[in-house]
Amino acid sequence: MGGDAGSSGVDPARVAALKEREDAAFVAARPRSAQIWSAGRSVMPNGVPMSWLRTSYDHPPLFVDSASGSRLRDVDGHEYADFNIADMSMFTGYGPQPVVDAVSRQVGAGSQYLLPTEDSVWVAAELGRRYGLPLWQFTLAATGANTEVIRVARALTGRPKVLFFDGKYHGHFDDVLVELEDGRLVAEEAGLPHDVTARTLVVPFNDLDALERALADRDVAIVITEPALTNNVGLLLPDDGFHDGLRDVTRRTGTLLAYDETHTQVVGPGGLTRRWRLQPDLVTVGKSIAAGIPLGAYGMTPDVAEVLQRPGGRDADKPQVAVGGTLFGNPVSMAAARATMSEVLTDDAYAHSQRLGTRLADGLAQIVATSGMAWTTHRFWPRSGLSFGPVMPRTAAEATETFDVPLRRLMRVYLANRGVWDAIVGAGPTCSVAASDEDVDAYLAAFGSLMTELG
Secondary structure (H helix, E strand, O other), X not given: OOOOOOOOOOOHHHHHHHHHHXXXXXXXXXXXXXXXXXXXXXXXXXXXXXXXXXXXXXXXXXXXXXXXEOEEXXXXXXXXXXXXXXXXXXXXXXXXXXXXXXXXXHXXXXXXXXXXXXXXXXXXXXXXXXXXXXXXXXXXXXXXXXXXXXXXXXXXXXXXXXXXXOOOOOOOOHHHOEEEEOOXXXXXXXXXXXXXXXXXXXXXXXXXXXXHHHHOXXXXXXEEEOOOXXXXXXXXXXOOOXXXXXXXXXXXXXXXXXXXXXXXXXXXXXXXXXXOOOOOOEEEEOHHHHOOOOOEEEEEOHHHHOOOOOOOOOOOOOOOOOOOOOXXXXXXXXXXXXXXXXXXXXXXXXXXXXXXXXXXXXHXXXXXXXXXXXXXXXXXXXXXXXXXXXXXXXXXXXXXXXXXHHHHHHHHHHHHOOOEEOOOOOOOOEOOOOOOHHHHHHHHHHHHHXXXXXX
């Protein structure tokens, strides 16, 4: 594709020129968003209520007016077929009527009690049915669920350390914001304790030998991983036998194993834990499980849950594990989760999203083949996407070699200017259960137009 090819094989100068043009078009077409953003900068850092809303995208913030089904509408009147779906948290689509009705009823009856409701029993039982773990607790997000899982593991094992795989993302809390840099552990961001790397280990995904060495000292309380890494460097699929080996070495070293299904739960009821018949000690979920209403949850085996059991209440002769929060398990979250799992995230809904995901992947593969680029299209049930290399990467280091960030940023603003809201950099387009064939057609048309211009 002309010029000196970048890591993707595309001419960086052509990418930069198109990006400059598309950025200008994006700004010019959204004066109302620009006006609101200007007002926001006087009352909020970066002009937005949460820093990611500025840093997740290379273009200026888009202010939303409304959304329904698979479509977003911004304050300037533009509509988008949404394939980011709020970073997977709206896999249900926007405003599913059963959830709207359930939440409305519950808010009218009281949005918070600091007491349990019957819905929580139903939700825990349904999560147990889906994921195969019988006992559940609730937080407000998957970050909170992963935080509490680590505390449960430390309380149960008496060990201080946690282990993650390179290329992971499991939330924004101290233990997990550690990464490998030139072979050493460093803090990923500012504001973390100076000794944050002292209790966290990170090894390459798919490297069972490195895992075995890291667990040999038997000071690791828990390994937390997505069954397939989806949330930072594209998609890393496990090698054949990787999960069997992971389960074997954790059991031999007395280390607990948790799967974070917050993103991978979109592959079907019970996520990859159920699809691949995995055998974790704990599972964490969040995001779409309550249709975007704040909710995180973690399930446990009876042996793990024993550390939380308090038959005699708070005064039982047993140390209290540092878990819980005032709004955890609140009635609105529970009502939303019950409606979501009983009426929205059904078997038929998952099958619909998977059909569209396959159709999107097939279309992407055809466009790439026509362009002559040596890229790989992945198929991950409702989610599709591209790796800018001839084979799928196995580790984060391999993924980084072909991770063309400027091209990714061009793709998202180019598609936005043509009515398609693409996934954030580091993810891939996902078809929600509310998506349609027309949405897939819109994505493929916009992507095909970009590839033509890059040619």
